[in-house]
Amino acid sequence: MKLPSSKSIRARLTLWYVAVLTLILAVYIAVVFFFQFALLERQIYHDAVQDVETVEALLFFDPAGHLQLQQDYFVHPQNRLLVDRLMEVQDLSGQVLYRSSTLKNFPLDGAQFPGEGTDSFNERTTKLADGSRVFLISHVHPVEGHPLLIRLGYRLTSLEGRMLQFALILLLGLPIALIAAAFAGYGIARKALSPIDEMADRAESITARNLHERLAVENEDDELGRMARVFNHLLGRLERAFAELQRFTADAAHELRTPLASVRTTGELALERNPGADEFRETVSSMLEETIRLNQTIDGLLILARTEARQVGETEELVSLPELVHEILKLLEVVIEERRVSVSEDHDGHPEVPVCADRSFVRAAILNVLHNALKFSPPGSRLHIAYSGVTIESKPAERVCIADSGPGIQAGEHERIFDRFFTSRNPDTQLSSGSGLGLSIAKLAIDRCGGRIFFDKTATEGACCCIDLPVGQCPPEKK
């Protein structure tokens, strides 16, 4: 069934409701009509059989040998009911012995057909020569020793007329009922949906400025209440994300302004001093260095945005942590050698299982962490990498911890160190700080893989950064 599409749910609901109701009522009317019709037919049959029995008792041959019907109304009062009775009697040779006056000399269904009325009362409908439909019942009965075929018929015209009237009443009632139902349905739908309109109005008025506003929840437990609650949660998340974005934008602007200011000052001073060629070269080099720093910051911000936006599920594969760590150690080999850092590895003996994650994400994270650890490692110190099996929320996970012998992390900075553009108050580490985005990228990358990254607060010497990644089933079609 195709309904015209409408912009309002209320109208659509009402349309559907009326359509379904029409269908149900139509079926109902049809069933009632035919049931009633069948019932009346049964009644006629029953009456007719009784009538045949009565008539059989009233037939006699007069002395002239003509078949007669005893018309004694007072002896047989029920006969009175049968004024419109059509009756024909034949002998078995087909000769018509009696025909009621109501038949106006029309034959009642011609000659006997084989077996008609011999065993039981034979019922059927037939048509008279004048075209009127007749319910016919026949029976063979002996009258004074002569077996006779008695046919009784009743015109169906009045029954059909009554049934037509009945159908008309039912069909006339249908549109009235439907119109009433449509109005009621429309009203009910309006009442049920009115909170949605209110919510929409309210939601429309919420902008970035008043993100703290919430929708009113009338009934917590019904569908609309649930929707309002979900909506409010969404607003909450939006509000937090928006606040974070604002903070981030401010930080980013600051981080971009600093090198810009440096470029500007360097340039201005150089022009003021009217330098020689060498000093001029020096100035330009310094400015170029700052532009590289600017570019790295922008790249970092883009990576963060892209990591945040990327769908992880499609790019997951099985990743062996020790293998990845070795690959990165190989990349950093020259730095390790140059700083004379000795790297030791330790497995806790559990069977190593590959994790299911986006390889480039995990690689970026481990590279950043290892790079940091190396950066802060004093020459000749030790870097310890430990692998172990742990559980995250009762699911198995692989952990890799990277411990350096550097200045470590100041109390209270273990979490904030992952913030974007975070720089420690620790003077030992400030000199070698980079873009301030490395660890944020690492954290976001690991978070997106369903893992976690943290600095061990119990580490006494140096910093110890641990990465946990869940051991999961990768989709089978991917390696």
Added chain:
Amino acid sequence: MSIVSPRQRILVIEDDKKMARSLREGFDERGYDVQVASSGEEGFFVVFSFRPDLLVLDLNLPGRGGLEILRQLREQALDLRILVLTSHNELEERVQGLREGADDYLGKPFAFSELMARVEALLRRGQPTTPLHSLAVADLILDLTLRRARRSGTSLALTDQEFDLLLYLVENRNRAVSREMLARDVWHETSRFTPIDNVIDVQMARLRRKVDEPFETKLLYTVRGVGFSLREPRP
């Protein structure tokens, strides 16, 4: 400095005036015949009057966008190399640009030396090249088949990584290469935010110790704020 003869023609379609001026000066200094167009429509006509060998096309143009110009030029089936410049350095855009018929793609901001390297490579394309077995700069000789380097007859003990780095510097001799170029072309780090700058610096220092320190003439130079460069000593 490369000798270009006869002068090859480069058309720059770039709407940023400063950028256009720098590119014109840069190409001009290196001996190319340069013209600059500041919009797609203008550029489209200059292509037919100027008949450049190479087009440097900025994708972010007012009016007709760079991609559209690219498409229309490619429909003309001209013998024209196209290098696309853009600040939207996303992978998808890069792929789209190359699919539309760009020969190469460079994201802004770029090192001018890298642009030069790519321009030269594009202009060389199509010219017959004989596979090289060795490369020489002054007294430094690289054997490409055996992957060995010698200087003044002394064999240099280089690791694979060091050889690749030296080879890249020799191929780009007299031109500064940025750390970004090295990370991508020598270390094959695809991510632009991989902190391997100090890996490169350390590797460079080691290479210098082996290639330059024992010898009188220095070949390797650090160009502060740009990167590194291997220069042929002036006679």
